[in-house]
């Protein structure tokens with residue numbers, strides 16, 4: 160596959176590392192002993208049945224939840240490791256990890272442009288007094304962030320929707336907008352939680368293309384949660400499979416797909432959750448047939 | 451689908467039976483229930499507009515007078531029934547009303563576009579409003595001039611400040627007037643009007659920055675530990691803060707003068723600069739100009755703030771705190787900023803008020819005042835400066851105007867009725883803010899969650 164070849168070619172150092180991460184909610188273990196290693200420049204997909212702990216992993220990485228055990232480390236571009244443990248979400252974002260949400264969380268009453276601009280200008284220095292007095296540097300900042308936001312919207316294919324209210328966009332566009340907003344904070348790692356959920360086949364293909372462009376043109380590492388196997392197989396360099404909060408398989412997409420434990424996990428889930436598995440199970444089957 | 455109709459029919463038949471079984475007696479149907487509601491409202495209207503009594507016997511006799519005076523009873527209940535009839539059978543009337551409304555909207559649209567087009571139309575409108583504000587009080591009687599300054603003017607400043615806190619940052623602050631009190635007592639202290647003497651006695655004008663900074667500090671001090679709390683808790687904390695300030699003012703006799711308040715008169719502000727000598731005396735008009743100037747400056751500064759990164763960040767924090775944090779915003783910092791800016795504005799209003807009236811005591815700063823400012827802001831349209839100003843002007847002048855028509859102690863009841871009606875029929879306020887109105891619209895169509903206090907849930911899924 161060409162995708163894996165790209166990964167091998169890029170072959171960057173580590174950018175994100177977790178060791179023995181365990182997260183419990185009362186008696187429920189939602190993440191158990193997770194060891195994740197992500198390389199700079201790769202697209203790593205996290206898959207698994209519903210309730211496997213994928214979103215919990217994102218929440219742990221971005222500081223929304225604090226795991227009871229384990230280490231979380233982000234490796235900066237200069238090679239210095241920084242612990243993510245106990246960091247507030249906004250600090251994690253400023254370190255270079257930006258995310259989107261499974262259940263879209265946009266600022267619905269703001270325009271698409273404003274949504275992105277908010278993230279683009281989050282670290283600007285102009286304070287309330289400079290803005291009240293309309294100081295030249297505050298104006299300059301404002302212009303710069305608006306320009307940057309427009310650029311990112313264009314990049315995400317929302318160039319024609321700049322002044323539309325976020326709440327009035329369709330699902331596909333809302334997900335793109337969330338991605339543009341996440342990109343506006345200049346991340347090194349982009350965490351996408353089911354970016355193609357609720358979209359149709361064409362939109363899914365556009366989404367795959369966008370993810371690849373983010374990875375290749377902007378040189379951003381992508382951690383991707385996705386149920387749609389076709390999408391995962393087409394963009395991911397590597398896949399990690401979670402089930403009941405544990406990593407049950409890890410490797411190249413085509414390896415993982417054949418892994419008996421993975422097939423088992425999805426078949427087991429099929430009995431509980433017919434709706435979702437029909438999609439994933441089929442996809443796994445189809446991909447198998449292709450080879 | 452051919453199979454669909456068959457199964458649909460088999461579903462439909464039992465439904466009809468259920469509907470028949472569940473049919474209520476006629477008087478329990480909504481329409482007739484509503485009639486009952488309107489009649490009761492008519493009776494209530496008759497009672498409140500009827501003769502008033504004090505004490506138990508007088509109460510009974512006044513009620514008797516109300517219910518035996520056929521004209522009043524008839525008119526009031528008649529109004530109720532009429533309203534009901536319009537509501538139930540007025541559909542044909544509604545269509546022309548709607549077209550008229552649309553027509554007005556279409557007529558106003560070009561004006562609106564002109565207004566939104568650039569800076570000049572806004573400046574022109576602002577200048578006109580300012581001119582009207584400068585001229586109108588000159589035409590009023592002295593009593594109304596006092597009302598303009600002590601009722602409306604001071605509350606305009608307060609409302610513009612509270613709008614930042616609740617309208618933009620979405621923080622429910624019920625103790626806003628506590629900062630007003632801090633500002634007023636600051637000026638009393640620094641002008642030497644309290645039992646304790648300040649290190650230097652200052653002119654009220656010079657106290658303004660000191661009072662503003664004091665309130666800023668008080669806002670930060672209160673906000674730092676509490677703004678991490680969710681909306682509802684914050685409301686309680688600010689309520690408590692108000693009570694603390696009030697009780698300190700009331701009980702720290704040696705410092706604040708206790709419930710009797712200031713011991714000496716707070717001097718009027720005066721200017722002695724560059725050969726300019728002016729003293730604000732007892733006449734209300736100069737104070738009105740002072741307030742007008744302060745309000746105009748604040749309006750300009752705050753509207754710039756609203757359209758800056760700070761204002762956008764406030765909207766983000768208000769709409770979805772989790773997403774705001776995930777986008778790199780330090781939400782606590784932005785809330786603190788709004789809180790402190792509001793507190794300083796409140797303090798400024800306190801200085802102006804105290805130096806106008808000369809004597810202050812704790813009862814100038816009741817909890818009711820906080821609630822009133824809050825209701826002016828909500829009535830006018832949270833988040834919209836124009837709305838907040840208009841709302842405050844309307845609601846502060848209304849009780850004064852009602853004075854000549856209804857018993858004095860009833861005035862606030864009408865105010866309450868107006869607020870209730872407003873919240874039912876136009877919750878976005880007189881002149882809603884663009885962003886808030888969108889939020890309400892989106893919430894009605896089921897997208898996003900508009901929430902008066904913006905207390906976003908704390909969990910992600």
Ligand SMILES: Nc1ncnc2c1ncn2[C@@H]1O[C@H](COP(=O)(O)OP(=O)(O)OP(=O)(O)O)[C@@H](O)[C@H]1O
Pocket residue numbers: 184187188189207208209210211212213214215216261909911
């Ligand atoms: N805030 C919480 N409180 C209690 N339990 C939680 C919480 N968040 C997640 N969980 C539990 O943790 C487990 C993993 O949930 P998570 O949302 O991470 O799954 P997921 O893999 O993202 O599933 P899906 O594919 O449905 O999004 C579930 O059993 C869930 O109920």
Ligand SMILES: [Mg+2]
Pocket residue numbers: 213214215261911
């Ligand atoms: Mg999930």
